[in-house]
Structure formats: C-alpha cells, structure tokens
Amino acid sequence: xxxxxxxxxxxxxxxxxxxxxxxxxxxxxxxxxxxxxxxxxxxxxxxxxxxxxxxxxxxxxxxxxxxxxxxxxxxxxxxxxxxxxxxxxxxxxxxxxxxxxxxxxxx
Numbered sequence: 488x489x490x491x492x493x494x495x496x497x498x499x500x501x502x503x504x505x506x507x508x509x510x511x512x513x514x515x516x517x518x519x520x521x522x523x524x525x526x527x528x529x530x531x532x533x534x535x536x537x538x539x540x541x542x543x544x545x546x547x548x549x550x551x552x553x554x555x556x557x558x559x560x561x562x563x564x565x566x567x568x569x570x571x572x573x574x575x576x577x578x579x580x581x582x583x584x585x586x587x588x589x590x591x592x593x594x
Contacts, residue, residue: 488503488506488515488516488517488518489517489518489519489520489523489559490517490518490519490520491520492517503515516563516567518559518562518563522558522559522562522563523555523556523558523559524554524555524558525551525552525554525555525558526554527558528553528554528555528556528557528558528559528561529544529547529548529554529557531557531558531561532544532547532554532557532579534574534575535561535572535573535574535575535576535577535579536575536577536578536579537575537576537577537578537579538575540577540578540579540580543579543580543581544579546581547581
C-alpha cells in the first residue's frame with residue numbers, strides 16, 4: 488500500500504482498516520506513492536509476460552490501478568527481496584471480480 492494510507496495525524500485510512508479486517512494477520516508493507524505507476528506496470532508486463540500471454544497484457548492495458556499495483560509489487564520484489572525477473576518468463580492471468588461486467592469501448 489502507498490505510504491499515503493494514513494492522514495497527516497497518522498490515522499489509518501478507511502481502506503487500510505477494511506483490508507486489515509478482511510485479512511487478519513496480513514503484513515502490510517507501505518511503499519512510496521511514486522512506485523504505483525500504471526505506465527511502468529504495463530512496461531513491466533510487456534517485458535516479463537510470456538509471448539502466449541500478450542493478449543492478457545493487451546486486455547489489462549487500460550486498467551490503471553491494476554497496472555500501478557503490478558509496478559509497486561515488482562519494485563517491492565526487486566528492492567526488498569533482491570529479485571529481478573528475466574524477460575518473457577512469467578505467466579500472466581487476469582480475472583474479473585465476481586458479479587461484475589467488463590464493458591469495452593465498443594460495447
């Protein structure tokens with residue numbers, strides 16, 4: 488989660504509290520807001536996704552928040568876990584939330 492999940496007084500945001508409640512025992516690692524970047528997330532997906540999963544990358548290319556989360560996750564793995572993924576090695580899947588509809592620009 489971005490370090491901005493707390494307000495100026497240090498109080499946790501409602502989202503932060505809801506996540507803690509939904510996932511007890513979860514360790515939440517705050518990251519700088521600047522690492523949550525959709526363009527960088529998309530760039531990372533193009534670099535690490537297997538060729539067979541390029542259609543998934545195209546599907547998520549307009550999902551800013553998901554891409555921003557990918558960028559932050561990969562930055563965390565790189566810096567904290569000291570791991571870098573080689574090019575074109577990762578299977579990438581996209582799942583919609585239950586009871587939702589995906590509407591494209593043409594529909």
